[in-house]
Amino acid sequence: MExxxxxxxxxxxxxxxxxxxxxxxxxxxxxxxxKKGEVTLLxxxxxxxxxxxxxxxxxxFNQVKQALEGGIVRARVKVREEIYKALEDEKFTLQPLRLxxxxxxxxxxxxxxxxxxxxxxxxxxIDLFEKLGFSQxxxxxxxxxxxxFEDLNIPKDHPSRDMWDTLYIDTINLKVEPGQMLxxxxxxxxxxxxxxxxxxxxxxxxxxxxxxxxxxxxxxxHTFNQxxxxxxxxxxxxxxxxxxxxxxxxxxxxxxxxxxxxPKYYPFVExxxxxxxxxxxxxGKGCKICxxxxxxxxxxxxxxxxxxxxxxxxxxxxxxxxxxGFGPDRILMLKHGIEDIRYxxxxxxxxxxxx
Amino acid sequence: xxxxxxxxxxxxEYKLNPQDLANKLSLISIGVKELTENCLELDLTYNRGDLLxxxxxxxxxxxxxxxxxxxxxxDPSCYQWTNQTLHKTPVEIEDEKLSSVQCIxxxxxxxxxxxxxxxxxxxxxxxxxSVNNLVDVTNLMMLEFGQPFHAFDxxxxxxxxxxxxxxxxxxxxxxxxxxxRKLTSQDIVLADTKGAVDVGGIMGGKDTEIKESxxxxxxxxxxxNSVMVRKTSKKLGLYSEASKRFQHGLTKTNLLAALAAAIKxxxxxxxxxxxxxxxxxxxxxxxxxxxxxxxLNDLLGISIDPEFILxxxxxxxxxVLASQGLTLRAWEVKVPYWRLDINIEEDLIEExxxxxxxxxxxxxxxxxxxxxxxxxxxxxxxxKLKKACKDIGLIEVQSYPFYSTNxxxxxxFTDEYRKYLIKIANPISLETEYLRINIWxxxxxVVGKNLRRGHxxxxxxxxxxxxxxxxxxKEIPEEGYVLSIALxxxxxxxxxxxxxxxxxxxxxxxxxxxxxxxPSKVVTDLFHPNRFVHIEKDGKPIGGMAExxxxxxxxxxxxxxxxxxxxxx
Numbered sequence: 001m002e003x004x005x006x007x008x009x010x011x012x013x014x015x016x017x018x019x020x021x022x023x024x025x026x027x028x029x030x031x032x033x034x035k036k037g038e039v040t041l042l043x044x045x046x047x048x049x050x051x052x053x054x055x056x057x058x059x060x061f062n063q064v065k066q067a068l069e070g071g072i073v074r075a076r077v078k079v080r081e082e083i084y085k086a087l088e089d090e091k092f093t094l095q096p097l098r099l100x101x102x103x104x105x106x107x108x109x110x111x112x113x114x115x116x117x118x119x120x121x122x123x124x125x126i127d128l129f130e131k132l133g134f135s136q137x138x139x140x141x142x143x144x145x146x147x148x149f150e151d152l153n154i155p156k157d158h159p160s161r162d163m164w165d166t167l168y169i170d171t172i173n174l175k176v177e178p179g180q181m182l183x184x185x186x187x188x189x190x191x192x193x194x195x196x197x198x199x200x201x202x203x204x205x206x207x208x209x210x211x212x213x214x215x216x217x218x219x220x221x222h223t224f225n226q227x228x229x230x231x232x233x234x235x236x237x238x239x240x241x242x243x244x245x246x247x248x249x250x251x252x253x254x255x256x257x258x259x260x261x262x263p264k265y266y267p268f269v270e271x272x273x274x275x276x277x278x279x280x281x282x283x284g285k286g287c288k289i290c291x292x293x294x295x296x297x298x299x300x301x302x303x304x305x306x307x308x309x310x311x312x313x314x315x316x317x318x319x320x321x322x323x324x325g326f327g328p329d330r331i332l333m334l335k336h337g338i339e340d341i342r343y344x345x346x347x348x349x350x351x352x353x354x355x
Numbered sequence: 356x357x358x359x360x361x362x363x364x365x366x367x368e369y370k371l372n373p374q375d376l377a378n379k380l381s382l383i384s385i386g387v388k389e390l391t392e393n394c395l396e397l398d399l400t401y402n403r404g405d406l407l408x409x410x411x412x413x414x415x416x417x418x419x420x421x422x423x424x425x426x427x428x429x430d431p432s433c434y435q436w437t438n439q440t441l442h443k444t445p446v447e448i449e450d451e452k453l454s455s456v457q458c459i460x461x462x463x464x465x466x467x468x469x470x471x472x473x474x475x476x477x478x479x480x481x482x483x484x485s486v487n488n489l490v491d492v493t494n495l496m497m498l499e500f501g502q503p504f505h506a507f508d509x510x511x512x513x514x515x516x517x518x519x520x521x522x523x524x525x526x527x528x529x530x531x532x533x534x535x536r537k538l539t540s541q542d543i544v545l546a547d548t549k550g551a552v553d554v555g556g557i558m559g560g561k562d563t564e565i566k567e568s569x570x571x572x573x574x575x576x577x578x579x580n581s582v583m584v585r586k587t588s589k590k591l592g593l594y595s596e597a598s599k600r601f602q603h604g605l606t607k608t609n610l611l612a613a614l615a616a617a618i619k620x621x622x623x624x625x626x627x628x629x630x631x632x633x634x635x636x637x638x639x640x641x642x643x644x645x646x647x648x649x650x651l652n653d654l655l656g657i658s659i660d661p662e663f664i665l666x667x668x669x670x671x672x673x674x675v676l677a678s679q680g681l682t683l684r685a686w687e688v689k690v691p692y693w694r695l696d697i698n699i700e701e702d703l704i705e706e707x708x709x710x711x712x713x714x715x716x717x718x719x720x721x722x723x724x725x726x727x728x729x730x731x732x733x734x735x736x737x738x739k740l741k742k743a744c745k746d747i748g749l750i751e752v753q754s755y756p757f758y759s760t761n762x763x764x765x766x767x768f769t770d771e772y773r774k775y776l777i778k779i780a781n782p783i784s785l786e787t788e789y790l791r792i793n794i795w796x797x798x799x800x801v802v803g804k805n806l807r808r809g810h811x812x813x814x815x816x817x818x819x820x821x822x823x824x825x826x827x828x829k830e831i832p833e834e835g836y837v838l839s840i841a842l843x844x845x846x847x848x849x850x851x852x853x854x855x856x857x858x859x860x861x862x863x864x865x866x867x868x869x870x871x872x873x874p875s876k877v878v879t880d881l882f883h884p885n886r887f888v889h890i891e892k893d894g895k896p897i898g899g900m901a902e903x904x905x906x907x908x909x910x911x912x913x914x915x916x917x918x919x920x921x922x923x924x
Binding site: 080083084087092093094095096110111113114115116118119123126132133137138141142143157158159160162163167168169170171173175178179181200201202203204209211213214215216223231233235236237238239240242243244245246260262263264265267270271272273274303305306320344345347348349350352353 | 381382383384385386400401402403581582585586602603653654655656657699701702704705708709713714716717718719720721722724725726727728729731733734738741742744745746747748749750751752753754755756774777778779780781782783787790798800801804805808810812813814815820822824826830831832834844846848849850851852854855871883884885886887888904905906909
């Protein structure tokens with residue numbers, strides 16, 4: 001047995017050292033460690049050995065196994081390094097070098113391009129509100145506490161901060177105090193940034209990414225989209241909010257959809273509104289999607305809080321404003337029966353092309 | 356807040372069935388999480404601290420259903436300590452910033468027993484386990500009034516003295532849950548003459564808890580600095596029913612009413628009140644808020660008449676001060692003591708609106724006068740470019756804003772290089788620790804995933820943000836949009852095709868030039884040594900395209916060649 005082991009080790013180490021391609025090494029690996037590989041089969045004969053021999057052969061077997069495995073790993077690295085070195089000889093050329101058996105497939109068959117579902121939905125919603133005179137306004141993803149929280153009437157140490165699980169930026173080598181810079185938790189930082197410019201009236205919107213400290217599962221993601229509108233002027237009312245709410249819901253969910261307003265607390269609005277949509281999947285009769293109630297929660301909204309006006313330098317006695325926001329990812333999931341939010345960002349082509 | 360429906364019936368005479376009641380609450384007052392046979396679970400909101408008590412919920416239900424309340428307003432003239440001369444237990448508040456009121460009542464002659472079935476049911480319906488009769492009183496009173504209590508075994512409180520003070524740095528206490536807690540001067544404690552006996556507003560100490568042998572208790576009721584309680588709670592990771600209520604703020608009127616009721620319950624168990632001490636500032640400062648009909652109608656966009664406004668407010672416990680009169684349509688409104696969330700006119704408007712019914716507000720379009728358009732050239736351009744990429748046959752991907760650990764390993768980022776990446780201070784996992792500075796590595800990762808799923812021709816793009824640590828005269832780090840493309844096309848020179856794709860896209864990118872060259876030193880390990888193209892716009896570098904180095908690809912499990920492009924837009 002000892003001799004067999006030594007022989008295997010010797011002959012294969014030789015083969016390994018001579019191998020020039022990854023393919024050859026793969027074959028060697030298989031003939032050693034595959035289902036019927038020589039090393040794989042060896043332990044079957046161990047039962048025939050005496051106890052004394054077993055004590056000797058056991059460690060030796062492991063030694064040989066490790067030597068061969070290590071040899072292959074090192075040889076692979078060596079072969080790869082040679083391949084990497086050979087790259088030096090490859091020149092820049094516009095000639096495609098063909099690998100496949102059927103060269104006709106390359107470049108000639110036109111690919112079908114595709115836009116991400118979220119991009120299509122964004123375009124649809126943006127166009128809807130462009131018609132009403134809204135403009136897109138982009139706000140930063142990496143944001144100061146001031147614009148994400150303080151200016152939006154969410155003071156430091158207020159319990160309402162617990163409504164947002166926040167990812168903070170490591171501020172070492174950045175010019176701010178720890179805890180003062182974060183990944184924005186909502187698109188609402190666009191209103192504090194826009195209102196601060198003091199150019200009224202405002203009709204603005206944003207469809208963009210937000211971030212939360214959230215473990216990822218089928219229904220939750222740390223990175224997700226929000227769509228939000230903000231209107232500021234001298235006579236903006238809750239009746240306007242209701243109109244815009246119905247306008248959007250009917251456009252994206254169908255004529256039957258309308259919104260139902262309920263009181264809801266958000267620190268940056270007063271009055272605050274929780275918005276349900278009539279469940280278009282069961283026509284309000286009650287189904288799984290709406291938990292049998294005929295309505296499902298879809299958005300948060302309200303009249304912009306006077307403290308937000310004050311923080312951004314606008315006079316709350318002169319101006320009023322409304323804001324309305326929702327999570328487009330969730331609506332897309334409902335509309336298309338998509339069961340896992342992770343599909344949006346994982347880049348599976350089959351999923352992307354389906355929608 | 357879990358509301359026991361049976362208990363609620365003792366406090367308000369409502370006629371609705373539970374389902375209708377739940378619907379009404381969610382449309383007028385507060386979200387309802389769940390309705391079961393025995394209870395109603397309300398959402399926790401950060402404004403309505405008053406709804407963290409059964410009495411508060413009962414008051415709200417009485418207002419929105421026009422039902423009768425079965426308890427009367429607190430009457431200080433009936434409190435036990437008002438009508439008799441009692442000893443004073445030693446109580447001290449070291450700093451009024453920590454606590455505005457501290458009450459200690461000493462009750463003797465008690466015997467620890469299991470609670471009667473009625474109490475046990477009330478607690479269980481409210482989601483709280485029954486402990487014994489003496490402890491249960493504190494929880495029952497907290498549920499009914501929203502005022503937390505703590506009962507100490509008087510025998511174990513040195514000198515029967517309670518001092519409200521800051522903890523000493525490093526001071527230790529074993530809390531009721533048997534855990535040793537280390538405190539700092541940022542935490543409030545109740546202490547006796549020897550040391551801390553309770554983490555203020557959060558949890559009592561183990562040594563002084565009620566035991567089988569307890570006969571005399573010191574019952575404590577306090578208000579605490581809510582911000583400090585919140586911070587301590589966060590730091591210790593200890594959230595209790597009590598800390599929740601302290602965070603929302605408590606009222607002195609309610610505290611005294613609850614204390615009187617608690618003492619009454621101990622008396623019903625055979626206890627005798629022998630000493631009491633109430634220190635601090637007991638004065639409740641009533642708030643008044645101005646309301647005008649004009650502001651209300653202007654904000655809601657409807658017309659609500661004065662009679663309705665006044666009756667709605669009165670139903671909810673507000674007192675409208677008559678002096679201003681109906682003719683002026685402006686009122687001074689006195690806020691009931693339990694509504695700590697009402698501070699400004701808009702708060703009152705919300706109150707009237709919800710009684711009126713949010714849902715009765717009819718939609719009205721915005722006026723036709725359109726504001727000036729903002730500069731939308733960037734979003735417009737991004738959409739145009741996305742369309743162009745699609746028309747050329749590319750599939751749009753949206754990837755995570757972070758570098759995964761696989762990507763970080765494949766790029767062999769040294770600590771030196773990681774310094775350029777924006778780092779998350781509290782990552783959820785190692786997969787969310789660094790923000791991407793380029794998009795192409797994430798696209799290559801996506802190529803790898805799809806190759807493993809059996810695709811062999813992959814042409815994808817993403818337009819999204821990349822994040823840089825540099826500042827350009829701004830208060831926040833630079834983040835900008837980039838276009839990135841990755842191509843794996845069954846040849847071992849995908850850059851040839853990508854070059855053509857880039858030439859086609861140049862139609863949309865004015866002033867852009869492609870210049871074949873070599874990767875700069877910094878990125879030689881990432882790209883093929885010869886297959887590299889610099890991309891410039893008006894003579895300035897804006898990015899490049901290249902075949903990704905096989906070493907990087909191999910590390911991401913890719914054996915094929917992949918070319919990428921990335922430019923700032």
